[in-house]
Amino acid sequence: MPILNKDMQVCISLAGRPSNIGTRFHNFLYDELGLNFVYKAFSTDDLEGAVRGIRALGFRGCSVSMPFKEAIIPLVDNLEPSALAIESVNTVVNEDGLLTASNTDYEAVALLLTQQRVDAAKSVLVRGSGGMAKAVVAAFRGCGFENVTVLARNEQAGPALAEKYGYRWLADDPAPAHDVIVNVTPLGMRGSEERTQAFSDEQIRRADTVFDVVAFPAETPLVAAGRAAGKTLITGAEVIALQAARQFERYTGVALTADQVARASEFSRAE
Secondary structure, three states, rough: OOOOOOOOOEEEEOOOOOHHHHHHHHHHHHHHHOEEEEEEEEEOOHHHHHHHHHHHHOOOOOEOOOOOOOHHHHHOOOEOOHHHHHHOOEEEEEEOEEEEEEEEHHHEEEHHHOOOOOOOOOOOOOOOOOHHHHHHHHHHHHHOOOOOOEEEEOOOOHHHHHHHHOOOEEOOOOOOOOOOOEEEOOOOOOOOOOOOOOHHHHHHHHEEEEOOOOOOOOOOHHHHHHOOOOEEEEEEHHHHHHHHHHHHHHHOOOOHHHHHHHHHHHHHHHO
């Protein structure tokens, strides 16, 4: 990384609970590509003041995590279609004081569905109704999927999410019948839920595509079971790396290769 200097461009992240993942991903690539950038994670209890600081200090970009993804919307100037689709922001780019917001989670999911050639005619079951579930469900809608069911026990968030995008809602597990199964819950996440498989063995056997948004660990019980069954896989590790790559390209104007993304992702996770 270049020695800190007056011309260095600064990118930051704002999160309720900052991690080193984005910091390591971006700074690894700045260093490798010889870019005069630095990336630093922050938390704040004054979001409005932080956004004023981005403008006033000329910070180039800002990654936005919970709980700020929706609260930041009235504080920016422009919303790209990805942010409008889910009314949620995870990336802000500063062009001479004009702040443009997007959602690269949405973009990453949509791109992975395209790369894996998941047929829009397939039936889809999405487990979850939180913020990331909104990005996932909206991406399926944006990719032209019509037959999507939201599975969520939350009787407020579940129906609201399904209705927003014109899909069905269920509170209880249906019989195995879906071609694409998607976990957007903490099931399988590192910690107390790490050994929990988000879908049954029979649901996995019935599906042809298994998608787990959980990024840590990369090999969740659902991903391991899908791999063993020979299913098409989309993983949370892929989502988190691709969304960070899309942010990087917005901040720097540099398009990354798949190899660069993979190496930066591996470095960011090797804490």
